[in-house]
Amino acid sequence: MIVDGTPCRARVPRQHTIFGGVFCSGAAMIRTYKYRLYPTRAQARTFDFLLWQGRKIYNGALAMRKEAYEERGESISLYDLRDHWCALRKEEPDTFGLLPYDTVDDLMRRLDKAYKAFFRRVKAGETPGFPRFKGRYHFRSLGYKYGSGCKLIETSDGWAKLRIANCGDIRLRFHRDLPPLSVIKYVLVLRNRRGQWYAALQLEIPDAEPEPSQKPAVGIDVGMVYLLALSDGTTIDNPRWYREGQQKRRVLMRKLDRQRRANNPQNYNADGTPKPGVFIWHKSTRMQETERQLRKLEDRIRQQRWYFWHTVTDWLTSTYGLIAIEDLTLDFMIENKRLAMSAHDAGFATFWQLLEYKCAERGVQLVKVPPAYTSQTCSECGVVDAENRKTQARFRCLSCGHEENADVNAAKNILRLGLKAPVPGARDETQASGSNVSREAQNGDAVATDGSR
Numbered sequence: 537m538i539v540d541g542t543p544c545r546a547r548v549p550r551q552h553t554i555f556g557g558v559f560c561s562g563a564a565m566i567r568t569y570k571y572r573l574y575p576t577r578a579q580a581r582t583f584d585f586l587l588w589q590g591r592k593i594y595n596g597a598l599a600m601r602k603e604a605y606e607e608r609g610e611s612i613s614l615y616d617l618r619d620h621w622c623a624l625r626k627e628e629p630d631t632f633g634l635l636p637y638d639t640v641d642d643l644m645r646r647l648d649k650a651y652k653a654f655f656r657r658v659k660a661g662e663t664p665g666f667p668r669f670k671g672r673y674h675f676r677s678l679g680y681k682y683g684s685g686c687k688l689i690e691t692s693d694g695w696a697k698l699r700i701a702n703c704g705d706i707r708l709r710f711h712r713d714l715p716p717l718s719v720i721k722y723v724l725v726l727r728n729r730r731g732q733w734y735a736a737l738q739l740e741i742p743d744a745e746p747e748p749s750q751k752p753a754v755g756i757d758v759g760m761v762y763l764l765a766l767s768d769g770t771t772i773d774n775p776r777w778y779r780e781g782q783q784k785r786r787v788l789m790r791k792l793d794r795q796r797r798a799n800n801p802q803n804y805n806a807d808g809t810p811k812p813g814v815f816i817w818h819k820s821t822r823m824q825e826t827e828r829q830l831r832k833l834e835d836r837i838r839q840q841r842w843y844f845w846h847t848v849t850d851w852l853t854s855t856y857g858l859i860a861i862e863d864l865t866l867d868f869m870i871e872n873k874r875l876a877m878s879a880h881d882a883g884f885a886t887f888w889q890l891l892e893y894k895c896a897e898r899g900v901q902l903v904k905v906p907p908a909y910t911s912q913t914c915s916e917c918g919v920v921d922a923e924n925r926k927t928q929a930r931f932r933c934l935s936c937g938h939e940e941n942a943d944v945n946a947a948k949n950i951l952r953l954g955l956k957a958p959v960p961g962a963r964d965e966t967q968a969s970g971s972n973v974s975r976e977a978q979n980g981d982a983v984a985t986d987g988s989r
């Protein structure tokens with residue numbers, strides 16, 4: 537959670553309380569602000585009941601789609617499903633009827649999204665899992681269209697209330713003001729794995745056109761040794777608590793595994809391997825406590841990671857006016873296993889997402905550069921040679937003898953490409969023409985990535 541130093545005042549400007557009170561003309565930016573909710577016990581129970589109804593609708597709709605396909609080879613459209621379940625809302629006002637129309641609509645869209653993702657991945661030649669029926673612990677949120685069964689109400693300093701239809705007014709810690717001229721479009725009410733409640737408000741903010749920043753330019757390399765290396769020599773590495781958290785997590789995982797075996801000896805073969813197809817698993821009170829500790833730790837690691845990337849991107853966008861960075865795709869990162877930041881780590885996606893919107897907000901120019909040869913090129917004389925990089929950490933040019941931290945050297949090349957500057961002392965023909973061609977390709981890519989987001 538970001539702390540921006542402004543005092544907590546629950547000022548809810550008038551336009552926020554009316555759905556669609558102010559409509560942004562032209563392009564608008566979507567941002568999500570997350571607030572902690574503090575329901576009473578009765579409210580939590582009631583919302584649990586609503587979640588149960590939502591889950592029944594989701595699973596019911598999934599069953600209908602599956603059955604229609606398996607028995608008749610038909611596919612039911614999103615709108616037919618929605619009409620069916622919204623008709624049931626009228627017939628059963630005490631169960632399904634407690635959810636607003638738009639919430640049911642949202643559930644159908646979620647299901648449709650799961651199906652689309654499945655087919656997209658099948659098409660791409662992957663082997664995805666079919667959309668699943670959701671269990672009690674895997675269905676944790678309901679979406680509300682703002683103004684349709686959901687409303688934010690101003691109360692005293694630092695607090696507000698979220699009014700949810702058939703649940704009541706839930707206290708909300710209003711730790712930061714909403715941005716000016718924003719309109720709440722959509723609210724996601726969710727309970728995390730630790731049992732904490734949150735409201736994620738999706739806001740539409742009119743596109744600001746900030747003054748282009750006059751600060752210096754920088755190149756950033758997603759490094760082999762460091763997490764990030766900047767062209768001015770700064771390096772950013774995983775903080776100490778990252779490794780500590782991972783270590784603690786491994787210890788808890790081992791403890792949990794030990795307890796699982798001790799609690800369920802009948803489920804294991806003599807050689808210690810688990811028997812397949814076993815359904816009955818016992819959990820002792822101590823094992824449940826270990827599970828709780830593990831959930832808490834994982835949540836903490838997640839929050840620390842967000843805080844870290846917020847701090848880094850905040851610093852970058854307030855220090856520099858132009859940021860050149862490699863246009864890394866996930867495929868590239870998976871192939872390139874030696875990168876310090878793994879593609880499977882949630883870190884990179886977070887960094888990218890935060891950097892993009894913070895640059896847009898502060899008038900910082902973000903230039904994406906093709907990643908080819910940046911780690912093999914000498915930043916002094918421009919010679920490209922794979923032999924230049926004998927070790928991961930050091931770069932030594934075989935042509936001019938220039939020696940430097942390898943990641944910083946790559947960052948300098950990225951900055952040069954970003955500024956479209958000619959290679960200093962360029963003798964290599966392919967490198968010079970390569971940078972021009974790739975500059976065009978990179979412009980095309982930048983448009984494509986913007987469009988897909």
Ligand SMILES: [Zn+2]
Nearest residue numbers: 914917933936
């Ligand atoms: Zn050199």
